[in-house]
Amino acid sequence: LQRNESLSQVAAAVGPVVLIVMDGYGLSKTDAGSAIAAANKPTLDKLFAQHPNIRLRAHGTAVGMPSDEDMGNSEVGHNALGAGQVYAQGAALVADSIASGEIWQGQAWQEIVAAAKAGKASRLHCIGLLSDGNVHSHIDHLKALVRQAKAEGLRSVRVHALIDGRDVPETSALDYVLPFEAFLAELSDADFDARIASGGGRQCITMDRYDANWPMVERGWKTHVLGQGPQFPNAGAAIEGLRQQHPGVIDQDLPEFVIAEQGRPIGTIEDGDAVVLFNFRGDRAIEITRAFEEGASFDKFDRVRAPKVSYAGMLQYDGDLKLPARFLVAPPAIRNTSGEWFSKLGITQFACSETQKFGHVTYFWNGNRSSKFEGETYLEVPSDVVPFEQRPWMKSAEIADAMIAALQSGQHKILRCNFANGDMVGHTGNFRAATMSIEAVDLALGRLLKAVDAAGGVALITADHGNADEMFELDKKSGQPALNKDGSPKAKTAHTLNPVPLILYHRIPGLTLGLKQTAAAGLSNLAATTAALLGYDKHADWDESLLTLA
Ligand code: 3PG
Ligand code: CO
Structure with missing residues (x-):
């Protein structure tokens, strides 16, 4: 990766870069059946209202699936986020x-x-x-x-x-x-x-x-x-x-x-x-x-x-x-991932999630490699072994604690984490629990962003694919929830085809940054966007940065 002079001022002003994946958080066209729309989420509401945010494609060919009928999933999503490029997938x-x-x-x-x-x-x-x-x-x-x-x-x-x-x-x-x-x-x-x-x-x-x-x-x-x-x-x-x-x-x-x-x-x-x-x-x-x-x-x-x-x-x-x-x-030969290139530059990286998504921010992120690159630190928070509709908060608080401590240590330049809630609870088909799961993420996010501010950092908040955004099967024609024989809405447990957000958050005085919405913007643009915040041009294999400077 080459240094980019026009980004040098940004890089000098930016402390740690924090990448936050809200697993299973999509942007649905309708509030009907969306556990996200139903959630009380003051931090996220404020982020969407006050900070630059765009939509990223997270399904189909944008993540290497055979067709645009294919929903996204955590493997292809985290591969694209970490690798900065799209490969034909399994x-x-x-x-x-x-x-x-x-x-x-x-x-x-x-x-x-x-x-x-x-x-x-x-x-x-x-x-x-x-x-x-x-x-x-x-x-x-x-x-x-x-x-x-x-x-x-x-x-x-x-x-x-x-x-x-x-x-x-x-x-x-x-x-x-x-x-x-x-x-x-x-x-x-x-x-x-x-x-x-x-x-x-x-x-x-x-x-x-x-x-x-x-x-x-x-x-x-x-x-x-x-x-x-x-x-x-x-x-x-x-x-x-x-x-x-x-x-x-x-x-x-x-x-x-x-x-x-x-x-x-x-x-x-x-x-x-x-x-x-x-x-x-x-x-x-x-x-x-x-x-x-x-x-x-x-x-x-x-x-x-x-x-x-x-x-x-x-x-x-x-x-x-x-x-x-x-x-x-033969599996896709995923090369030149961001983890590898940041490591080569001596940039320290921290990755954290709970067990259920731990491999997503480590193994999937690094192109299905179970070994670490030099300068990477991994932290796994043990997941509960319970049906997650019974504990929709999962380990969001503990992940936030770990991220806050890692930020405070001052030892890591890039920190990434995955909040499993929207996805794991979304998969249970339980609307009420999914709503609570999003509220738990919102609470954790609020705490984590304060630590980002204290460290003078920037956060990029995104998701790997949708799930909690559609908890009911929607009727294809009317867009309204499909009903069971007894009149109750049909629960939907699978992922969605919806795009996901990318929010750019910081409160560094005097620095104005934005995100550009392009037609093709997708998960694979995150690596180059992260590199730009650190003052580097993207790797030749990566999709472009979405960062804009005022
Ligand atoms: C699973 O393995 O739980 C589902 O098939 C897909 O969920 P994930 O892609 O979010 O892990
Ligand atoms: Co899932």
Whole structure:
């Protein structure tokens, strides 16, 4: 990065630069169903009224998703924020690789096929999230795997289906499970037998992240590998049965199920089988991958039985840890991130969040690297292990405390944090709790900005994507909330397609700064904007700075 003379006065006046991500805080077109509009948020109201603020694109192609129909998510959002540039992301890379057939030519897939064929059962297991959310996975990718397994001459496929309802409508499980079971039945014949073998809600089993709740992964292991759990004849019956047994429980929280015949699970994972984790996103794929790949030193839970399988991920989830060793599609090669370049300049950086979003401001921010760059300090505030509608304030106060202390230490030039509330509580579909979650962020923000003032700093306040801004499914035509049969609004748990704010805050006397709204302004403009505040031109790979000088 080169120094920019015309920015030298700004750089001289600016103390620390504080980057604040309000996870799941979008700008909705309507107040209907917005927990943000309903929240009492004096600090944010004042920020929007009195400080420069613009809208950033945070979904679709602006963050490397295949199309503008795709909502944003934390991975692609934090990648864009940290890298300052947009890469074709996992969702697009996998879709392209399947479309071109390249995936099937790769060594990893060939090894999976060879291993399955050499095994006793000629069996491939596919584990992953069964939906078209395109955040962690896409059902079309799974279908392509099953079709190709048949074309390669495998005799059997067992699918271990994690039920979504978090990136897709809250109780949509049967919309995916029933057609998918029909698809498998149609593909099956005397030589090929493909069925769903186990599953459960994604927030109940298997898909934990950032070491927050290993017992979730243990439950998943018991379900998929050992075949332990309540038995049903097929996945459709399992969903219906579990819903009856647990009224009011939404899809993501459904307990585990095992498909069995005459009391015997049809798809335990055995020595000699091949296993593909068809999720492309890493955060919630790493723990179950470790359970499959690690040897006797694995100590997160008692696996009881660790079958000798050939394992592949759809992508490599962690390039530093090489997890997993075998992967079907190469992940985006994210280079020249802001973290790396600020580090090269000797600029100290501090990153903080609570467990649920800790990897977002560290691993995702730095281009899916789990290691730190020189001069970076990380601080993780342990998250509660509870349903977040019960604690919508989450760790906002503690994160603010940590950021304030870090500012007061005077040791960091760039500080970044993520407030998880709007997203994690937004995902519960609980409107009232989501409103409180935004109020908690507002309170924390008010305290944090005082410390920014005391340090003579500047804050850039933004978000990675929307969520709490739309807590009801909106009718596409009227824009009004869609209703349940009983007249109540239909809860929406997924992210939104809305833009997010970028607010520039400071109270440094004599300094007038602004932000320019461009048509393309998006999350990837943050890195260059940060560099400008520090007196540097952007890296050649980064999208432009949005900072304006008076
Ligand atoms: C999740 O993993 O919780 C959701 O699928 C996406 O949420 P995030 O992208 O905000 O983490
Ligand atoms: Co989210």
